[in-house]
Amino acid sequence: ARERLREAFTKVDGHFQDLFQRLFGGGRAHLTLSPVMGADGQVNDDPLEAGLDVMASPPGKKLQSLTLLSGGEQAMTALALLFAVFLTNPAPICVMDEVDAPLDDANVDRFCKLLDEIGRSSGVRFIVVTHHRLTMSKMDRLFGVTMAERGISTLVSVDLRSAERLRATA
Amino acid sequence: ARERLREAFTKVDGHFQDLFQRLFGGGRAHLTLSPVMGADGQVNDDPLEAGLDVMASPPGKKLQSLTLLSGGEQAMTALALLFAVFLTNPAPICVMDEVDAPLDDANVDRFCKLLDEIGRSSGVRFIVVTHHRLTMSKMDRLFGVTMAERGISTLVSVDLRSAERLRATA
Amino acid sequence: MQFVKLRLSGFKSFVEPTEFAIEPGLTGIVGPNGCGKSNLVEALRWVMGENRVKALRGGEMDDVIFAGTSSRPARNVAEVSLLVENPLHKAPAAYNDMADFDIVRRIEREKGSAYRIGGREVRARDVQLFFQDVGSGAHSPSLVSQGRIGAIIQAKPTERRQILEEAA
Amino acid sequence: MQFVKLRLSGFKSFVEPTEFAIEPGLTGIVGPNGCGKSNLVEALRWVMGENRVKALRGGEMDDVIFAGTSSRPARNVAEVSLLVENPLHKAPAAYNDMADFDIVRRIEREKGSAYRIGGREVRARDVQLFFQDVGSGAHSPSLVSQGRIGAIIQAKPTERRQILEEAA
Numbered sequence: 155a156r157e158r159l160r161e162a163f164t165k166v167d168g169h170f171q172d173l174f175q176r177l178f179g180g181g182r183a184h185l186t187l188s189p190v191m192g193a194d195g196q197v198n199d200d201p202l203e204a205g206l207d208v209m210a211s212p213p214g215k216k217l218q219s220l221t222l223l224s225g226g227e228q229a230m231t232a233l234a235l236l237f238a239v240f241l242t243n244p245a246p247i248c249v250m251d252e253v254d255a256p257l258d259d260a261n262v263d264r265f266c267k268l269l270d271e272i273g274r275s276s277g278v279r280f281i282v283v284t285h286h287r288l289t290m291s292k293m294d295r296l297f298g299v300t301m302a303e304r305g306i307s308t309l310v311s312v313d314l315r316s317a318e319r320l321r322a323t324a
Numbered sequence: 325a326r327e328r329l330r331e332a333f334t335k336v337d338g339h340f341q342d343l344f345q346r347l348f349g350g351g352r353a354h355l356t357l358s359p360v361m362g363a364d365g366q367v368n369d370d371p372l373e374a375g376l377d378v379m380a381s382p383p384g385k386k387l388q389s390l391t392l393l394s395g396g397e398q399a400m401t402a403l404a405l406l407f408a409v410f411l412t413n414p415a416p417i418c419v420m421d422e423v424d425a426p427l428d429d430a431n432v433d434r435f436c437k438l439l440d441e442i443g444r445s446s447g448v449r450f451i452v453v454t455h456h457r458l459t460m461s462k463m464d465r466l467f468g469v470t471m472a473e474r475g476i477s478t479l480v481s482v483d484l485r486s487a488e489r490l491r492a493t494a
Numbered sequence: 495m496q497f498v499k500l501r502l503s504g505f506k507s508f509v510e511p512t513e514f515a516i517e518p519g520l521t522g523i524v525g526p527n528g529c530g531k532s533n534l535v536e537a538l539r540w541v542m543g544e545n546r547v548k549a550l551r552g553g554e555m556d557d558v559i560f561a562g563t564s565s566r567p568a569r570n571v572a573e574v575s576l577l578v579e580n581p582l583h584k585a586p587a588a589y590n591d592m593a594d595f596d597i598v599r600r601i602e603r604e605k606g607s608a609y610r611i612g613g614r615e616v617r618a619r620d621v622q623l624f625f626q627d628v629g630s631g632a633h634s635p636s637l638v639s640q641g642r643i644g645a646i647i648q649a650k651p652t653e654r655r656q657i658l659e660e661a662a
Numbered sequence: 663m664q665f666v667k668l669r670l671s672g673f674k675s676f677v678e679p680t681e682f683a684i685e686p687g688l689t690g691i692v693g694p695n696g697c698g699k700s701n702l703v704e705a706l707r708w709v710m711g712e713n714r715v716k717a718l719r720g721g722e723m724d725d726v727i728f729a730g731t732s733s734r735p736a737r738n739v740a741e742v743s744l745l746v747e748n749p750l751h752k753a754p755a756a757y758n759d760m761a762d763f764d765i766v767r768r769i770e771r772e773k774g775s776a777y778r779i780g781g782r783e784v785r786a787r788d789v790q791l792f793f794q795d796v797g798s799g800a801h802s803p804s805l806v807s808q809g810r811i812g813a814i815i816q817a818k819p820t821e822r823r824q825i826l827e828e829a830a
């Protein structure tokens with residue numbers, strides 16, 4: 155199990171470094187497995203108990219603590235990590251509920267490009283809930299959820315034009 | 325102090341009921357001050373120790389627990405409560421950092437209309453950070469923050485047209 | 495092995511039987527605030543064996559059953575099924591004899607949930623293990639609930655390690 | 663009484679002296695991800711006496727001082743001042759003799775913060791009370807940080823009561 159985790163770490167870190175640069179258009183980032191201090195004060199070297207640290211520095215910025223990254227930068231870094239895990243061990247399906255909410259248009263564009271590439275290369279089925287026009291326009295197909303009868307949800311297949319209209323009504 | 329809290333409660337609840345209906349275009353909601361169970365198991369009747377419960381039911385839906393409301397519905401309910409406190413005791417300034425991120429266009433529209441009315445009637449100064457085109461278009465003035473030099477923020481006053489352009493670049 | 499269709503009935507705001515096709519590539523879900531998009535995502539999480547009530551935004555598990563509206567009575571049963579296609583027989587051993595099969599979860603008010611895989615009654619644990627074996631499931635990082643994308647970054651380092659275990 | 667101008671220098675990504683006019687009505691702040699919009703909001707929260715490091719997203723209070731970029735060195739001082747106009751003399755008694763005055767907070771790396779109101783050195787507590795008396799301040803519900811709008815609803819009922827106290 156330790157061997158497998160070490161191997162997985164190296165693969166995920168490799169993907170993460172590459173995906174971070176693609177999502178940010180530069181900068182650098184990497185993962186580290188660091189031993190954690192146990193309750194007894196002893197440092198536990200076992201990788202199965204270690205902590206996963208993320209070092210990320212957007213283009214032109216100094217490497218800083220993750221919490222100082224902006225809302226949009228944190229979402230993009232999280233997406234890079236998520237997709238890195240995905241490329242290492244593709245699950246049959248990936249569902250993302252409004253992950254593009256904090257993103258500006260330039261980042262939404264890079265996010266969608268990456269989704270498209272991963273969808274094609276790994277055969278994963280993506281389900282993306284969104285309010286962004288740009289994201290809608292990049293989907294292979296769209297479903298609208300409406301409450302024609304108040305409180306009752308119905309699912310309809312829509313094309314981009316009616317999705318636009320659906321967006322503008324409530 | 326108890327008297328003042330009771331009085332404030334009645335005023336805030338009155339505003340909250342009205343604002344909820346304006347933000348949701350219907351439905352009903354109200355506040356209740358409920359005694360809490362102390363650590364010793366005794367029920368504490370003192371309003372200064374009570375809990376503020378929010379009952380909210382969007383148009384056509386049954387009154388349910390707040391946690392079952394959607395992301396957008398929770399944001400709109402929170403905004404109704406925030407503005408209710410505001411109308412009861414206006415602060416000189418109100419700052420909102422991307423509160424419109426979870427909202428669809430119809431709700432962004434109702435949110436902006438209400439902001440405009442409160443701004444005019446109470447003289448409060450609002451500062452609204454947003455990525456939504458619709459919200460930008462309803463502002464009295466716009467400031468853009470750019471990082472022309474990487475990592476260094478500068479503030480520039482912009483008009484709507486250049487704000488649109490700023491939105492599309494990164 | 496692929497997940498190809500989700501069927502819901504009586505689950506949260508989806509009181510009428512609803513079918514959602516899951517096809518290759520990118521499928522977008524759109525609609526106004528409060529119309530039921532996240533409820534649909536939660537139906538998928540629920541059929542995978544999700545047993546944390548808070549992850550379904552309820553106070554108790556019965557909160558996933560249609561609670562009624564101002565014009566319709568509440569229901570007492572909710573059911574979600576996921577159709578799995580297994581043409582190359584790559585499913586975990588116990589279920590690998592079937593070319594395609596349904597994973598079904600059904601809940602009755604005050605009586606709890608019952609699970610079935612390929613028509614046979616199984617325990618919650620069996621369903622959870624099935625999804626874990628294929629790299630998915632209610633605890634998988636590949637199901638990102640609304641508002642939770644920042645949580646991966648804000649989590650403690652030891653919690654983040656669990657994401658790695660998915661990849662191992 | 664009105665807040666009319668915010669001046670920053672060396673605060674987070676605003677290393678150069680920056681002036682932000684706060685005028686009546688609605689002022690929008692726009693810009694791409696990571697450009698410094700939330701940093702500007704935090705400068706206002708900080709000058710009001712915010713002492714919770716986590717509310718400024720840092721690990722320690724010195725994290726608000728410009729940390730340098732790949733082409734500029736770090737600074738050791740950050741300063742934010744808020745210009746208050748008090749034409750009708752409605753400010754709390756101690757400061758009511760002045761028609762307008764600056765509230766200033768300045769921090770030096772490893773030396774802590776110093777506060778001034780109208781040129782006079784005061785304690786953090788004095789600044790915090792000033793803002794509480796006028797219905798504002800770092801703990802006021804009228805400063806909504808990014809991602810926190812839902813928190814008002816998800817808070818415990820006794821925490822929500824504190825919002826009422828603002829209105830009392």
Ligand SMILES: Nc1ncnc2c1ncn2[C@@H]1O[C@H](COP(=O)(O)OP(=O)(O)OP(=O)(O)O)[C@@H](O)[C@H]1O
Binds near residue numbers: 393426505507
């Ligand atoms: N058991 C239930 N029975 C009936 N309706 C329910 C039930 N549980 C939740 N709901 C309703 O579902 C609605 C929330 O739906 P959901 O969270 O899926 O919206 P959404 O489309 O994701 O919206 P947003 O864009 O704001 O995130 C609520 O208004 C709630 O009343």
Ligand SMILES: Nc1ncnc2c1ncn2[C@@H]1O[C@H](COP(=O)(O)OP(=O)(O)OP(=O)(O)O)[C@@H](O)[C@H]1O
Binds near residue numbers: 227673674695
């Ligand atoms: N002390 C500091 N010195 C220099 N830069 C800093 C400092 N603290 C934070 N930053 C930088 O500020 C940036 C974050 O800015 P901020 O959170 O204000 O962005 P934002 O405009 O709100 O973006 P978003 O739209 O994504 O929310 C980070 O990239 C971070 O590196």
Ligand SMILES: [Mg+2]
Binds near residue numbers: 251394395531532640
């Ligand atoms: Mg939702």
Ligand SMILES: [Mg+2]
Binds near residue numbers: 225421699808
């Ligand atoms: Mg921000």
